Amino acid sequence: MNIGSDKLDPHTWLDEHGNYLYSYALLRVKNQHIAEDLVQETLLAAIAAKNSFSNKSSLRTWLIGILKHKLVDHFRRQERNVTFKDLTDEDDNFLDSFFAKDHHWREKLNVFENPESAFQQQEFWKVFQQCLSRLKPRQAAVFLAKEIDGMNNQDICKRYSINSTNQWVLMHRARLSLIKCLKINWID
Amino acid sequence: MLNCKQASELASRAMDEKLPIWSRLALKIHTLICRNCRVFMHQLRFLREASHRFAIGYDLELSLEAKQRIANELEKR
Numbered sequence: 001m002n003i004g005s006d007k008l009d010p011h012t013w014l015d016e017h018g019n020y021l022y023s024y025a026l027l028r029v030k031n032q033h034i035a036e037d038l039v040q041e042t043l044l045a046a047i048a049a050k051n052s053f054s055n056k057s058s059l060r061t062w063l064i065g066i067l068k069h070k071l072v073d074h075f076r077r078q079e080r081n082v083t084f085k086d087l088t089d090e091d092d093n094f095l096d097s098f099f100a101k102d103h104h105w106r107e108k109l110n111v112f113e114n115p116e117s118a119f120q121q122q123e124f125w126k127v128f129q130q131c132l133s134r135l136k137p138r139q140a141a142v143f144l145a146k147e148i149d150g151m152n153n154q155d156i157c158k159r160y161s162i163n164s165t166n167q168w169v170l171m172h173r174a175r176l177s178l179i180k181c182l183k184i185n186w187i188d
Numbered sequence: 189m190l191n192c193k194q195a196s197e198l199a200s201r202a203m204d205e206k207l208p209i210w211s212r213l214a215l216k217i218h219t220l221i222c223r224n225c226r227v228f229m230h231q232l233r234f235l236r237e238a239s240h241r242f243a244i245g246y247d248l249e250l251s252l253e254a255k256q257r258i259a260n261e262l263e264k265r
Contacts, residue, residue, distance in 0.1 A: 014259055023248040036254040040261055047265055095193065103191035109227040112234045119241055128242055146204065147239035153204060172200040179231045182238075 010047045017063050024064060028071055028144060030133055038074065042067040098176055113188050124186055131181035135174055142167060143174035190218040195225045203232055
C-alpha cells in the first residue's frame with residue numbers, strides 16, 4: 001500500500017482530516033472559533049513539518065499528535081487568565097450530594113437498562129455531550145484524556161502536572177457527575 | 189470495613205489500574221453485601237463503553253466558511 005502519496009500532498013489534508021481535527025478540538029475547547037483556529041494552526045504546523053512524518057503512524061494519528069500540542073499551548077495561555085481553585089478546595093461539598101454523613105449513598109442507584117438501545121439514539125449522544133460539557137475543567141481534561149484519547153495514567157499525570165491521587169480524585173468525581181447527569185437527563 | 193464512599197473511589201480507580209490486592213479484596217467483600225455499589229460498578233462500565241463509542245462516532249463538520257478560510261491560509265504557505 002502506498003501511503004506516501006498522502007505525505008506528498010498536504011492539499012488533501014484539510015478535506016480528509018479537517019472535520020476530524022475540528023471535532024476533536026471542539027470537544028475540548030467548546031468554542032467553535034477557537035476550534036477552527038486550532039485546526040488551522042495544526043495544519044500549518046503539519047505542512048511545515050511534513051518531512052518529519054514517518055509512515056510508522058497513520059497520517060491522522062500524526063495530525064492529532066500535533067493538535068494535542070496546540071491544545072496544551074492553548075490551555076497554558078488560558079490558565080494564565082483563569083485560576084483554577086486548588087484541587088482540594090475545588091469543591092469540598094461535592095461528594096456530599098452523593099454520600100450521606102455516614103458515607104453511604106444518599107439514594108438508591110439504578111443500572112442503565114438497555115445500553116445498546118441508548119447508544120443507537122441521537123438523543124442519548126446529545127445528552128452525553130451536554131453532560132461532558134458540564135464537567136469542571138480539570139475533571140473534563142483528565143476524563144477526556146483517559147476515556148476519549150486513551151492516554152495512559154503516567155502521561156496524564158505528566159501532562160496536567162498532577163499526582164496519581166489527584167488523578168483518582170478527578171476521575172472519581174468526573175464519573176460520579178457524568179453518571180448523575182445521564183441519569184437525570186436520559187430516560188432509558 | 190469500607191464504606192460506600194471509599195468503595196466508590198476504589199471502584200473508579202479499578203477502572204484505570206490494577207488495585208493492590210488488599211484494596212481489591214476489600215472492594216470485593218463490600219460489593220458482596222452492598223447492592224448500590226454493585227450498581228455503581230455497572231454504571232462505571234456503562235460510562236466507559238459510552239465514552240469509547242462517543243470517541244469513535246463523534247463527528248462534526250467545519251463550516252464551509254471556516255474551511256475556505258483555512259484553505260486560503262494554507263494556500264499562502
